[in-house]
Amino acid sequence: MDNAEEIYKAKLERLETAAAAKEPDRVPIAINTTYFPAKYAGVSYQDMFHDNNKYIEVMAKFARDFNWDGYNSLRSFESVPIGLALAGYDADLAIGMAVSSVLGGGASHDILADVYSSNPGRELGKNVESQFVMDKPVMKADEYDSLIEQPFEFLMKTVVPRAYKNLANLDSPKGVGTLLKMGQELAKFPAFFGEFVGKMKEEAWLPWYLALTPNPLDFIGAWLRDFDTLTLDLYRMPEKVKAACEALTGVLAAVGKLTGTISRDATGSRRVFCPTWYNTYLSPEQYREFHFPYIKKIVNELVEADFTPLLCFQGRMDHLLDTLTELPEGKVILWFDKTDLSKVKEVVGDKYCIAGGILSSLLISGTPQQVKDHMKETIDKYKPGGGYIVTTEFNGMGDAKIENVKAMTEAVMEYGKY
Amino acid sequence: MNEISEAITNLEEEKVLRLVKEKLDAGEDPIKLLEACRMGMTEIGKGSGDTVFLTDLIMAGEIFNEAMEILMPKLVGASTKSLGKVVIGTVEGDIHNIGKDIAINFLKAEGFEVIDLGVDVPPQKFVDAIKEHNTPIVGMSGLLTLSIEPMKKAIEAIAAANLRDKVKVIIGGERTDQNVSDYVGADAWVNDAIDGVKIIKNWVGGA
Numbered sequence: 019m020d021n022a023e024e025i026y027k028a029k030l031e032r033l034e035t036a037a038a039a040k041e042p043d044r045v046p047i048a049i050n051t052t053y054f055p056a057k058y059a060g061v062s063y064q065d066m067f068h069d070n071n072k073y074i075e076v077m078a079k080f081a082r083d084f085n086w087d088g089y090n091s092l093r094s095f096e097s098v099p100i101g102l103a104l105a106g107y108d109a110d111l112a113i114g115m116a117v118s119s120v121l122g123g124g125a126s127h128d129i130l131a132d133v134y135s136s137n138p139g140r141e142l143g144k145n146v147e148s149q150f151v152m153d154k155p156v157m158k159a160d161e162y163d164s165l166i167e168q169p170f171e172f173l174m175k176t177v178v179p180r181a182y183k184n185l186a187n188l189d190s191p192k193g194v195g196t197l198l199k200m201g202q203e204l205a206k207f208p209a210f211f212g213e214f215v216g217k218m219k220e221e222a223w224l225p226w227y228l229a230l231t232p233n234p235l236d237f238i239g240a241w242l243r244d245f246d247t248l249t250l251d252l253y254r255m256p257e258k259v260k261a262a263c264e265a266l267t268g269v270l271a272a273v274g275k276l277t278g279t280i281s282r283d284a285t286g287s288r289r290v291f292c293p294t295w296y297n298t299y300l301s302p303e304q305y306r307e308f309h310f311p312y313i314k315k316i317v318n319e320l321v322e323a324d325f326t327p328l329l330c331f332q333g334r335m336d337h338l339l340d341t342l343t344e345l346p347e348g349k350v351i352l353w354f355d356k357t358d359l360s361k362v363k364e365v366v367g368d369k370y371c372i373a374g375g376i377l378s379s380l381l382i383s384g385t386p387q388q389v390k391d392h393m394k395e396t397i398d399k400y401k402p403g404g405g406y407i408v409t410t411e412f413n414g415m416g417d418a419k420i421e422n423v424k425a426m427t428e429a430v431m432e433y434g435k436y
Numbered sequence: 437m438n439e440i441s442e443a444i445t446n447l448e449e450e451k452v453l454r455l456v457k458e459k460l461d462a463g464e465d466p467i468k469l470l471e472a473c474r475m476g477m478t479e480i481g482k483g484s485g486d487t488v489f490l491t492d493l494i495m496a497g498e499i500f501n502e503a504m505e506i507l508m509p510k511l512v513g514a515s516t517k518s519l520g521k522v523v524i525g526t527v528e529g530d531i532h533n534i535g536k537d538i539a540i541n542f543l544k545a546e547g548f549e550v551i552d553l554g555v556d557v558p559p560q561k562f563v564d565a566i567k568e569h570n571t572p573i574v575g576m577s578g579l580l581t582l583s584i585e586p587m588k589k590a591i592e593a594i595a596a597a598n599l600r601d602k603v604k605v606i607i608g609g610e611r612t613d614q615n616v617s618d619y620v621g622a623d624a625w626v627n628d629a630i631d632g633v634k635i636i637k638n639w640v641g642g643a
C-alpha cells in the first residue's frame with residue numbers, strides 16, 4: 019500500500035484520540051472478525067486456522083480492501099491455562115505459551131490435544147468456525163482451596179493433565195515429548211510474529227487489539243469450572259470464589275501488561291483487550307462482589323502502566339451501568355454489543371470512549387441500504403464530541419453478507435468525518 | 437405461599453431439599469409438594485429482569501431439578517396437570533445451553549411437558565420430534581450470529597414437512613431480535629425466558 023506509514027500513523031492517532039474521549043478527524047471503525055476474511059478471500063477456514071501463511075495472506079487482503087482503522091482475527095484460546103501455570107516460573111515462556119494458540123493457530127491444539135476447542139478440518143468441517151467448548155469442568159468444586167493456596171502449582175499439576183489429553187501424564191514419554199514438541203513450535207513463533215507485524219506495517223493494518231487478558235471470574239468460568247457450574251458456586255461457596263479471584267488478579271494484570279508491552283513495541287497499539295462475560299448473568303450486587311472489583315484492579319494497573327484497557331462487555335450490561343464511571347476517565351474504551359448504547363451514553367456522557375453501534379444480525383439479515391441507514395442514524399447520534407468507535411460484537415461476523423460489510427464501511431467514511 | 441415455595445424463592449437450596457424430604461417422609465401428598473415447588477418458581481420468575489437476575493434463575497432451576505429428583509419416584513403414575521408439550525433445542529452448530537435450560541426449567545415448573553432435544557440440533561431432528569410427539573409448540577435457542585441461518589433452515593424444514601401451520605415457533609437467546617425473527621420466519625422471539633413462558637402459555641390458552 020502506498021503511504022502505508024502515514025496511513026498507519028493516522029489510524030493509530032485516530033483510535034487513540036477517540037479512546038481519550040476526544041474528536042479525531044473521523045469516527046474510527048475497528049472490528050474483530052474471526053473467519054470472515056477467509057470467506058472473503060475464498061480460502062477454507064481450515065487453511066486460515068492451520069496454515070500460518072494463509073492466515074496472514076487472507077487477513078492482509080482483507081485489511082487492504084476494507085482499510086479499517088483497526089482489525090484483527092485472533093484464532094483460539096486453548097493454551098491459556100498452561101501459559102498461566104508457567105507464569106510463576108518464567109514470565110516470557112508463560113506468555114509465549116499462552117499466545118501460541120491465540121496467534122499461532124492450530125499447532126498447539128494438535129500437539130496438546132486440549133479439551134477446550136474444536137477446529138475446522140479437525141473435529142469440525144472444513145468451513146465451520148472454531149468452537150471453544152469445555153467437555154466438562156477441569157476443576158472440581160472441592161478444589162478451590164488448592165487454587166487459592168498455590169495457583170500455579172494447582173494449574174500445572176491438576177488442571178493441565180485434565181485440560182490437555184497429551185499431558186495427562188506429565189512424567190511419561192508422551193507427556194515430555196508433547197512438551198518438547200510445544201517447545202519446537204514456540205521456537206518458530208518469533209519468525210512468524212516478525213512476518214505478521216511486517217505485513218501489518220506494509221498494509222497500514224493496525225490491530226484493533228493484539229494484547230489481552232481475562233479477569234479472574236471469567237477465567238474460572240471459561241477455562242476451569244464452566245459457566246453454569248461456577249454460577250452455582252457463587253451461591254454454594256461465595257467466599258471461596260472470591261478468594262480464588264483475589265489469588266488470580268495479580269497474575270492476570272501481569273499478563274495484560276506483558277502482552278501489552280509486546281503489542282506496543284511491535285505495533286504501537288497500547289490497547290489491551292479485556293473481555294467480560296459474566297456481567298450478563300450477575301445481579302448488581304453480585305457484580306460488585308465477584309466481578310467488578312477485580313476488573314477494576316486490573317484496569318487500574320494497566321492504566322498506570324500507560325496501556326488502554328479495551329473493555330468488551332459482552333452480552334448485557336444494562337443493569338450494571340452505574341459502575342462504568344468508577345473506571346478511569348478518558349483512559350479506557352467501553353465496548354458493548356447487546357447493551358443499549360444510548361443508555362450507556364447517558365451515563366458516561368463525553369468523559370469516556372464508547373464502542374459499538376451495529377450488530378451482526380443486521381449484517382446478515384439486512385440489505386445494504388438498511389445497513390447504511392442504520393449507520394447514519396447511529397453515527398449522527400454518537401459522533402458529536404468524539405469518543406466514539408464503530409464496531410460490532412466480538413467474534414460475530416461469520417455469516418455477514420459481504421455487500422453489507424461494504425455498506426457499513428462506506429457509511430463510516432461518508433458520515434463519520436468531523 | 438407455603439414454606440417450600442418461599443425457600444425456593446429465596447434460593448435456599450438446603451432448606452428446600454430438607455423440607456421436601458421431611459414432608460414426604462411425613463406422608464404429605466407428593467403432588468402438593470410439586471405444586472409448592474412450582475409456585476416458588478413462578479414467584480421468582482415474576483421478578484425476572486427487575487429484582488431477579490440470570491444467576492438467580494439458574495440457581496432456582498438447579499434447586500427445582502434437585503427437588504424433582506426426590507419427588508419423581510413418588511410421582512410415577514400420579515396424574516399431574518399438563519399444559520401440553522413443547523419441543524425445545526439449541527440449533528445446529530450452537531452448543532450454548534444455559535438460556536435454553538432456564539426456559540425449560542420454567543416451562544416445566546408451569547406444568548408443560550418439555551421434550552429437550554439438547555444442543556447442536558439439526559433441522560430434521562426438530563421435524564422428527566414434532567411428528568413423534570405431536571407437539572404444537574417448538575422453541576429454538578441461538579446465541580451465535582452463526583445460529584441465525586440454522587434457525588432459518590430448521591423452520592424451512594418444518595415447512596417442507598408440511599408442519600408449519602400445525603406448530604407455533606418461538607425463538608430465544610442472545611442473538612435473536614425482531615430482525616432475526618422476521619428473517620427466519622418465527623412466530624415470536626424473546627430475550628427473556630419468563631416472557632417466553634408467558635407467550636407459550638398464551639398460545640395454549642393457559643394464561
Ligand code: B12
Nearest residue numbers: 149150333414531532533535575577581608609610629632
Ligand atoms: C457462557 C458462554 C459460552 C460458554 C457456553 C456454556 C454453555 N454451557 O452454554 C462457552 C464457553 C462453551 C461458549 C462457547 C462459545 N461461544 Co459463547 N458465550 C457465552 C456467554 C459468556 C454467555 C452466554 C449465556 O449463557 N448467556 C446467558 C443466557 C441465559 O442468556 P440468553 O441466551 O439470552 O437466554 C435467555 C433468553 O434469551 C431466553 N432464551 C434463550 N433461549 C431460549 C429459547 C426459548 C425457546 C425461549 C422461550 C427462551 C430462550 O432465556 C434465557 C433466560 O432469560 C456469551 C457472552 C455474554 N456475556 O453474553 C458468549 C457468546 C454468546 N459466545 C460467543 C461465541 C462466539 C462463542 C464461541 C464461538 C467462541 C469460540 N470462538 O470458540 C463458542 C461457540 C460454541 C458453540 N458452537 O456454540 C459469542 C457470540 C457472538 C456472536 N454474535 O455470534 C458471545 C456473545 C460472546 C462473544 N462475543 O464472543 N460460550
